[in-house]
Amino acid sequence: MNEFDEIKDFGTKKTGMKVPDNYFEDFTARMNALIDEEDAKEEETSTPKIEMQPQMPYSEANDQIEDQSKEGKKVSFNSVLSKVKPFMYMAAMYIALFICFKFFIKETTNQELRVDNEIFAEEQYIIEDQMYASMNDYDIMEYLYANAE
């Protein structure tokens, strides 16, 4: 019989490994404490999922959020709304600014075009008047003669 046969016939097949006293007795309590800790951490980090319907009344939405929050740590609809409010105001302000700016640009452009056209027409008359005023009889004869050719 060699040494391996001896091991094979060990009967209890012991590994020679042992555990500290009361290890298994205490393990369940330790594990439960770890799970509780993990669950508490998860609750802290998780945010409630809000499923808002298009025509859901305020009170119903508030109730839904409160139902989803766990163990007394309530997250109300008001607190969610108060967080979203500044962003909504900012968006409204940008939209209003954009509309005003667009309207102002359009008005200014039209006005400028109208003024430009008036100035142009006025300038044309002034030039013609000046041109005719500065002509003497000789110039008129010369002009007619040149056009006749």
Place this chain on the structure above:
Amino acid sequence: MTEFTEETLILQLQDEKTKRKAFTEIINRYKERLYWQIRKIVISHEDADDVLQNCFMKAWRNIDNFRGDSKLSTWLFRIAVNESITFINKLKQQQQLSLDSDDSFLSDKLSSDDFFDGDELQLLLQKAILSLPEKQRIVFNMRYFDETKYEEMSDILNTSVGALKASYHIAAKKVEEYILSHSLE
């Protein structure tokens, strides 16, 4: 006292009100078997304790996905084996060893572990087992020490019964050779 069968445990796990109590029952029921399974792979008690905690924590996090397609014990043993292998691979990476290398580096842990009081023969047997490739080592441990049925091992390790039998046969041969060669020294 309430008698928990596997079916009632699974039903209770699916109910939020009874889930926690049912999981405590699972811990009580399987902690010892899982511990020894893990301990034989990772060798030191401290490491086995860490891996056992990770194993139950993983089971708790994923308990909602357990639908009873396999036995609860099979599912838990599979988690335990995977967690143990992951742990060993991390140790190998820390020591800059190849992941394909055997687990002989754990021999030192065994000799220095306060919770190992085996005699020379048991130490030699453990060293022989540590010289085996990882999969053969797990198969040998499950079959030799725990006398786990090949069918159950097949479910846990996701390997065919034929392959497991061959693996155990080769492992036993290697262990025998190791002991014979080292006892002659």
